[in-house]
Amino acid sequence: MSYPEIDEIKPTGIPSRVASAVIEPGSIALWHTGGAGYFVKTAGATIFIDPFLGPSLPPDWIRGVPPSFAPEELGDIERIDALLITHEHTDHADPAALAALVTYPEIPVFGPGSAIEVARANGIPESRLTVVRHGDELRFGDLRVTAVPVNDPTAIECNGYVLQCGETTLLLAADSHYTDGFAELGRVWQPYAVAVTAGHNPPGETIYMGESDAGRIARDTGAQVLIHQHHDLWQRAALDPARVAAVTAWYAPETKVIGTVFGEQLTLPL
DSSP: OOOOOGGGGOOHHHHHHHHHOOOOOOOOOEEEEEEEEEEEEEESSSEESSSSOOOOBBBOOOOOOOOSSOHHHHHHHHSSOOOEOSSSSSTTTTTTHHHHHHTTTOEEEEHHHHHHHHHHHOOOOGGGGOOTTTTTEEEEETEEEEEEEOOOOTTTEEEEEEETTTEEEEOOOTOOBTTTTTHHHHHHHHHEEEEEEEEEOOOOOOOOOOOHHHHHHHHHTTEEEEEEEEESSGGGGGOOOOHHHHHHHHOTTTEEEEEEOOOOOOEOOO
């Protein structure tokens, strides 16, 4: 068996896939990096949301999937317009990822105050930090991002983010639980897709939203696509996306349910 020379081997990690992807105007492409983390790319912008490159947090929090790429692979992407953080939990405002970002001085960091405190504590200089409050709007090339209220009772502060490019609108709900406010978000933003976290809750604990509430969010927002994220990150909270699809069919029979696949490109609209 013969092997290629080292200089013939092309990188196949997630950042290199993002870098080489060509996105049609008006589309939003996502690469799932674990948990509620994504690379997001449009024809004119690239951003990173909720990176988690760190280890397991034993004894309770053992990773079900490995870190999605090595920190130095960020250099495979010529330009990253921003890092957005939804809240301060370690698997969203990750010290390992933030420490790696210190060496990329061109990447600004945005998030609620509690997440910005974590970024500051991990070496991101003040000049690169911006607190984003509900209603604040950010623009990166052809991508508009608006922070919206969601309901994570385990977080100090939490932002959802509405991403808009052309006619495509995506609501990223982070680790939010169900709230009546999703009906208002649906009325105001009319999202094509909404990404939610649903997981298995061990006895006596309510950490994540369950299947039925994910289905209610699909119904209340009127989204055509429900993206189920975070289902495989932690072994103790793993939840089969088929269960979310089965229950969502009761609440929102026209909604398509997609379980995130580690590192694969998902382009909206479908």
